[in-house]
Amino acid sequence: MKLRIGPRIRVALQLGASVGLLAYLLSRLDWQQSRALIGGAKPLWLATIVLVHVLDRILMALKWHQLLRVLDDRLERRSAIAVYYESTFVGFALPLGGIGPDIVRFLRLKGRGIDPHVTLSSMVMERLNGVIATLALIFAGSVVLARLAPQPALRHFAIGAAVVAGVIGIVGATLIFYPPFGRALVRLLKVPVSIEGGRFAKYVVAARAYSSRRLTLAINLGLSMLEQTAPVFTMWIASYALGAPLSWMVCLAVTPVAVIIQRLPLTYGGLGLREGSAAALLVAFGYDYSTALVLLMTQLVMFLISLLPGAIVLATSGRPLAKSASA
Numbered sequence: 465m466k467l468r469i470g471p472r473i474r475v476a477l478q479l480g481a482s483v484g485l486l487a488y489l490l491s492r493l494d495w496q497q498s499r500a501l502i503g504g505a506k507p508l509w510l511a512t513i514v515l516v517h518v519l520d521r522i523l524m525a526l527k528w529h530q531l532l533r534v535l536d537d538r539l540e541r542r543s544a545i546a547v548y549y550e551s552t553f554v555g556f557a558l559p560l561g562g563i564g565p566d567i568v569r570f571l572r573l574k575g576r577g578i579d580p581h582v583t584l585s586s587m588v589m590e591r592l593n594g595v596i597a598t599l600a601l602i603f604a605g606s607v608v609l610a611r612l613a614p615q616p617a618l619r620h621f622a623i624g625a626a627v628v629a630g631v632i633g634i635v636g637a638t639l640i641f642y643p644p645f646g647r648a649l650v651r652l653l654k655v656p657v658s659i660e661g662g663r664f665a666k667y668v669v670a671a672r673a674y675s676s677r678r679l680t681l682a683i684n685l686g687l688s689m690l691e692q693t694a695p696v697f698t699m700w701i702a703s704y705a706l707g708a709p710l711s712w713m714v715c716l717a718v719t720p721v722a723v724i725i726q727r728l729p730l731t732y733g734g735l736g737l738r739e740g741s742a743a744a745l746l747v748a749f750g751y752d753y754s755t756a757l758v759l760l761m762t763q764l765v766m767f768l769i770s771l772l773p774g775a776i777v778l779a780t781s782g783r784p785l786a787k788s789a790s791a
Contacts, residue, residue, distance in 0.1 A: 473487075478732040485736030489743065501706045501758045510766060513698050517770030520694035521549055525701030527593075527687045528569075532586040534673055534680060536578050546777045547572045553774025556733060572781075585670035592640060593681070597688035598723065599633035602626075605696075605720030609745075612717050618748060622717075625724065637685070643675045682785040695719045699742075701761045708755045710746075718745045739764070 525548030529541055539547075547569055555565035566587050571585045606626035613619040674681060696715045703710040725741040726734025739760040746756035 475732065478730065480559075482731040482733075482735040485731060485740060489736065489740055489757055492753065493757060493783040497752075497754045498758050501708070501755060502762075504582070505762070506705050506707070509701055510762070511703065513763065513766040514699050514770045516694055516701065517767055520691055520772070521545075521552060521773075523687060523691050524548060524552075527684055527691065528590045529587060530680065530684055530687075531589050531593075532582070534677055535582045535585060535670055538578065539573065539576065543576075546781075549774040550777040550781065551774075553771045553778060556771060563754065568694055581666040581668075581670065585667055585674075589674055592636065592683075593685050593688045596633050596640070596685060597692045598638045599629045599636065600689050601692040602720040603633060605716050605718075608713055609691070609717035609721065612714065612749070614748060614750075615723050618745075625720070630723065640675075640681060640685075641678055643671070695723070698763050699759070701758050702766070706755065706759055706762065708752075708759070710751070710759075714746075714749055718742050718749075721745055735764075 466555075522545055525545040526541065528548060529539065529544035530540060531679035532544065548565075550572070551568035552570045569587065570580065570583050574580055603626050606622045606629065610619050610622035610626065613622055696712070696719045699715040699719060700710060700712050703715075719742075722738045722742040726738040728734075728737060731737050741759065742760050743753060743756040746759075747753050
């Protein structure tokens with residue numbers, strides 16, 4: 465008999481795991497040293513971290529708006545930024561799972577009269593480009609990690625991660641930019657697919673519209689790759705804010721591993737997993753544990769502060785998730 469865990473129980477377990485893991489990580493801190501680091505933090509550098517997060521969120525909104533305009537150009541850029549920012553805040557603050565932000569965007573655009581298939585198609589394409597950009601970051605960071613890693617086991621892990629991320633990324637990019645490859649793959653795998661008619665017809669038209677705009681997709685993918693470097697920059701800036709500077713290359717080597725680990729559905733939003741894995745890597749590079757964890761917690765706090773504009777949009781726009789809609 466297969467055990468099924470309801471969404472609420474799963475979220476409660478993930479929250480409990482995050483709290484427990486963070487408590488364990490914090491219990492190992494040298495509090496005297498940590499207080500000195502926090503007390504000596506440079507406010508201007510901290511504000512720069514928040515600014516990078518805000519600009520990153522705006523860039524993500526503009527990337528999505530670029531894809532949305534291929535199918536429907538009625539939503540203005542300012543509105544797209546507001547909706548995206550709000551969806552990020554709601555998705556992080558409420559236990560809606562990984563699709564929480566997408567639910568908010570879907571409902572907001574539906575309220576503006578935009579066809580649901582347009583919104584869904586734009587979000588799916590955004591996700592696909594985002595996955596490929598993430599794989600590119602993992603590949604680049606893993607290559608750097610393989611060069612810098614002091615332990616052979618860590619070096620071998622980095623090489624393996626680079627190979628896997630590179631292969632999957634190339635296949636994914638080929639599927640997006642050369643649709644015949646996808647059709648050939650479906651025939652090769654003998655997957656029974658019939659989506660030309662019925663309720664999937666609109667999505668087929670949307671997919672063809674995107675495949676005919678390769679330059680737009682290429683620009684969007686390039687912006688996605690640029691956006692993926694935001695955590696690298698915030699870690700690098702945070703290290704200078706605390707007076708314990710890291711090289712940008714070390715930040716590039718650490719960030720992809722944390723990205724991989726935090727995707728595991730074990731904690732809420734990757735909290736605890738991300739900080740623990742990144743701290744372990746920094747320690748492996750010779751960085752002090754307390755300094756590493758204070759650095760990572762500083763990043764987290766600055767990220768939470770950067771979400772405040774989303775809370776303001778939510779407060780002024782009204783609740784997006786009515787009971788019937790969220791169901």
